[in-house]
Amino acid sequence: xxxxxxxxxxxxxxxxxxxxxxxxxxxxxxxxxxxxxxxxxxxxxxxxxxxxxxxxxxxxxxxxxxxxxxxxxxxxxxxxxxxxxxxxxxxxxxxxxxxxxxxxxxxxxxxxxxxxxxxxxxxxxxxxxxxxxxxxxxxxxxxxxxxxxxxxxxxxxxxxxxxxxxxxxxxxxxxxxxxxxxxxxxxxxxxxxxxxxxxxxxxxxxxxxxxxxxxxxxxxxxxxxxxxxxxxxxxxxxxxxxxxxxxxxxxxxxxxxxxxxxxxxxxxxxxxxxxxxxxxxxxxxxxxxxxxxxxxxxxxxxxxxxxxxxxxxxxxxxxxxxxxxxxxxxxxxxxxxxxxxxxxxxxxxxxxxxxxxxxxxxxxxxxxxxxxxxxxxxxxxxxxxxxxxxxxxxxxxxxxxxxxxxxxxxxxxxxxxxxxxxxxxxxxxxxxxxxxxxxxxxxxxxxxxxxxxxxxxxxxxxxxxxxxxxxxxxxxxxxxxxxxxxxxxxxxxxxxxxxxxxxxxxxxxxxxxxxxxxxxxxxxxxxxxxxxxxxxxxxxxxxxxxxxxxxxxxxxxxxxxxxxxxxxxxxxxxxxxxxxxxxxxxxxxxxxxxxxxxxxxxxxxxxxxxxxxxx
Numbered sequence: 001x002x003x004x005x006x007x008x009x010x011x012x013x014x015x016x017x018x019x020x021x022x023x024x025x026x027x028x029x030x031x032x033x034x035x036x037x038x039x040x041x042x043x044x045x046x047x048x049x050x051x052x053x054x055x056x057x058x059x060x061x062x063x064x065x066x067x068x069x070x071x072x073x074x075x076x077x078x079x080x081x082x083x084x085x086x087x088x089x090x091x092x093x094x095x096x097x098x099x100x101x102x103x104x105x106x107x108x109x110x111x112x113x114x115x116x117x118x119x120x121x122x123x124x125x126x127x128x129x130x131x132x133x134x135x136x137x138x139x140x141x142x143x144x145x146x147x148x149x150x151x152x153x154x155x156x157x158x159x160x161x162x163x164x165x166x167x168x169x170x171x172x173x174x175x176x177x178x179x180x181x182x183x184x185x186x187x188x189x190x191x192x193x194x195x196x197x198x199x200x201x202x203x204x205x206x207x208x209x210x211x212x213x214x215x216x217x218x219x220x221x222x223x224x225x226x227x228x229x230x231x232x233x234x235x236x237x238x239x240x241x242x243x244x245x246x247x248x249x250x251x252x253x254x255x256x257x258x259x260x261x262x263x264x265x266x267x268x269x270x271x272x273x274x275x276x277x278x279x280x281x282x283x284x285x286x287x288x289x290x291x292x293x294x295x296x297x298x299x300x301x302x303x304x305x306x307x308x309x310x311x312x313x314x315x316x317x318x319x320x321x322x323x324x325x326x327x328x329x330x331x332x333x334x335x336x337x338x339x340x341x342x343x344x345x346x347x348x349x350x351x352x353x354x355x356x357x358x359x360x361x362x363x364x365x366x367x368x369x370x371x372x373x374x375x376x377x378x379x380x381x382x383x384x385x386x387x388x389x390x391x392x393x394x395x396x397x398x399x400x401x402x403x404x405x406x407x408x409x410x411x412x413x414x415x416x417x418x419x420x421x422x423x424x425x426x427x428x429x430x431x432x433x434x435x436x437x438x439x440x441x442x443x444x445x446x447x448x449x450x451x452x453x454x455x456x457x458x459x460x461x462x463x464x465x466x467x468x469x470x471x472x473x474x475x476x477x478x479x480x481x482x483x484x485x486x487x488x489x490x491x492x493x494x495x496x497x498x499x500x501x502x503x504x505x506x507x508x509x510x511x512x513x514x515x516x517x518x519x520x521x522x523x524x525x526x527x528x529x530x531x532x533x534x535x536x537x538x539x540x541x542x543x544x545x546x547x548x549x550x551x552x553x554x555x556x557x558x559x560x561x562x563x564x565x566x567x568x569x570x571x572x573x574x575x576x577x578x579x580x581x582x583x584x585x586x587x588x589x590x591x592x593x594x595x596x597x598x599x600x601x602x603x604x605x606x607x608x609x610x611x612x613x614x615x
Contacts, residue, residue: 042170043201043209046181047194048095048111050261052085054191058262059606066267066596067568067603076610087120089113092159093182099170102205105212109171110164111178117155120162138173188272190259197255203278206251214243228337234330241323248317249275252283260592267599273580273590284586286315289372291490291582296393296459297376299483300476307379307386307444307502310495314373324368332361345411352409359403363396363461370395379502380472385446387466389473391480393459400456404429411436423474424481426457430470440508444501457481492580492588499576499598500569507562564608565601572597 049055056078063077064070088094092113099107114120121132121142129148135141140155144164151166156177163178165171185193198206218240223232249256254276262269277284295313302309335357339350374393379386394400408414413434421428430453437450445466453469455462455477464473574597580590 043100043196043198043206044109044181045098045100045194045196046095046185047097048093048182048192050186050189050191050193051091051093051113052081052088053090056081056090058191058264061262061264062599062603063607066600067607069603069607072607072611076614077606080610080614084124086123087114087116087118088124089115089160092161093179093186095178095182097178099165100206100209100213102208102212104167105209105216107166112162112164113179114155114160114162117160117162140173141168141171143168185257185259188259189261191261193257193259195255195257196250196253198253198278199255203251203281207247210243210247210250214240214247217243228334230330230333230337234327234334237323237327237330241320241327244323245316245320248283248319252278252281254278262599267596269592269594269599271578271590271592271594273588273592275588275590277586282317286317286371287492287582287588288586289315290488290492291584291586292488294486294488295374295376295491297374297391297480298486298489299479300376300378300391301479302496303378303380305381306496307381308377308495308497310375310377310493310497311489311491312373312375312493314492316371316373318371321368321371325365328361328364328368331364332357349410349412352406356403356406356410359399359406362399363394363403366396366399367392367394379444382446382467382472385467386444387468387472388445388464389469389476390463391476392461394461395459397456397458400461404431404454404456407431421470421474423455423477426455426462426477426481428453428455428462428470428473428477430454438509438512440505440512443508444505490582492582494579494581496575496577498574499601500566500572500574503562504566507566565605568604569597569601572600574598574601 059077059081060073063073094113095109095111097109097111099109101107112120125132125144129146130144131146132142132144132153135143142153142155144151144153149164151164152168152171153162153164154171154173154175155162156175156179158177159179161177161179163171163175181195182193185195218236221232221236221239223229227235255274256276257274258272260269260271277287290313295311297311336354339345339353339357342350345353370393372393376389376391378389380389404416404418408416413436415432415434417430417432419427420430430451433450433452435450441449448467448469449465451469452463452465453473455473457477457480460480462473462477464470573595575595576593576598578590578592580588583589
């Protein structure tokens with residue numbers, strides 16, 4: 001093993017990682033490290049790590065055994081973990097609990113098991129700029145100060161832990177021991193866990209606490225120099241909508257438990273989820289609708305050996321409907337701005353694209369009123385190639401057909417052929433991209449990838465392309481249209497995917513300048529480069545002042561990992577599967593499994609990154 005790092009390196013890396021942990025709740029939400037006045041009715045999310053010993057063992061198994069990169073683990077990965085374990089008990093759980101309150105929004109409590117308090121304070125915290133001073137009246141209380149963190153630390157006994165928090169009054173003498181709260185998750189062998197139990201807090205309190213955090217988060221969003229006012233409003237509206245959905249699930253949850261662990265014998269990573277909503281809330285009603293009302297696409301069967309098979313049947317509230325409509329309205333405006341600024345297209349194309357944006361907005365707003373995201377997406381084998389199939393429950397079929405008519409005028413070379421087939425009263429239309437289809441798709445979908453089939457039935461929009469697109473699309477439309485006495489599968493979300501080919505295809509698409517996605521990526525990269533230039537940043541995204549502290553993170557963001565990792569999954573089981581289903585009680589039970597090929601790719605990624613950036 002290489003010699004331990006210099007004090008300067010230790011300080012930079014330690015500070016970066018510690019600040020990253022704290023920013024989850026302090027920096028990311030814009031909440032100041034120190035706030036006044038404790039709240040009696042606080043809501044705690046119990047989240048953490050089974051133990052540092054378990055983390056090291058699982059990482060060693062993934063990197064050294066599955067990925068066969070033991071030198072990388074021993075020389076570069078383990079030393080960068082070990083420097084954070086001075087004075088820490090490696091056999092016990094480490095916690096990082098978000099705590100919500102009406103007054104302070106969201107704050108973070110770091111809870112660390114201790115083997116040697118003096119070593120933890122002097123050799124772990126002090127080198128990264130956190131000084132500790134013992135309270136004269138309370139010998140188990142320490143004031144923390146410095147450039148990294150300001151707050152308080154309390155020592156707890158049997159077992160010995162430290163609890164760090166911005167506010168002194170929130171960690172009083174005689175406080176309950178936090179170790180009791182994670183015993184259940186530790187017994188289940190979880191490496192990572194999170195639990196929210198709302199049985200001891202009021203719904204109104206949780207709502208106020210989350211709104212405080214939500215407001216702080218939105219206030220922290222700044223307008224970018226290259227961003228129009230409407231684009232800025234759209235970005236804020238999207239975040240607000242996402243937070244609103246999270247708020248409902250946070251506020252109206254009775255209990256949520258999420259855990260993940262590694263099965264070293266079978267070389268699979270496992271995830272488990274349990275969720276129950278409070279009785280008679282809107283959220284419980286939405287969940288019960290999934291149990292009782294079948295998805296429109298329930299008759300569409302999955303195909304063996306599919307690259308991707310996804311189903312979603314997710315109900316949402318009237319508040320979410322309203323926020324979605326706002327987003328769609330802003331999206332239309334932003335789309336029009338972008339079309340007007342595009343000098344590469346003709347006036348006729350601009351006019352058609354603007355009209356298409358208007359029609360799409362109308363479709364999306366009408367569809368939002370359904371109060372459900374009901375869809376399927378499959379990529380199925382078709383001989384030596386594949387076929388892409390998509391179905392989405394929607395409204396606004398008249399506008400969909402008008403938008404299909406606009407397609408030839410919106411992009412030079414595109415041609416539409418209407419009503420090429422009739423399946424149970426549903427007309428199928430053929431869009432020929434005229435040789436302008438992204439070349440990156442040919443490898444996965446064959447030479448016919450430039451032909452897209454579109455349809456609008458009374459309750460859905462359909463799309464397919466690839467080797468046998470027309471026949472496969474017709475088969476699924478017929479299955480749905482002729483189905484009788486369909487019963488709910490109670491599935492909220494399901495996915496099974498072969499990760500290697502999908503990641504490779506997406507990477508090729510991102511780097512294909514002939515694709516719309518490639519164009520978007522290039523515009524975003526150019527915009528980011530311009531912002532960095534204005535800020536005086538170097539090519540890694542760091543200024544001279546903060547480069548050492550964030551060098552590893554910047555290197556990761558620019559790390560060309562896809563080509564180096566995808567090949568490692570070839571010949572391996574690279575399947576990932578997720579299932580969230582409502583049981584008879586109205587509870588959501590979730591399971592996930594990640595197989596050896598993906599773990600091997602993760603191990604290679606970690607090893608490569610450590611070798612290139614952490615030596």
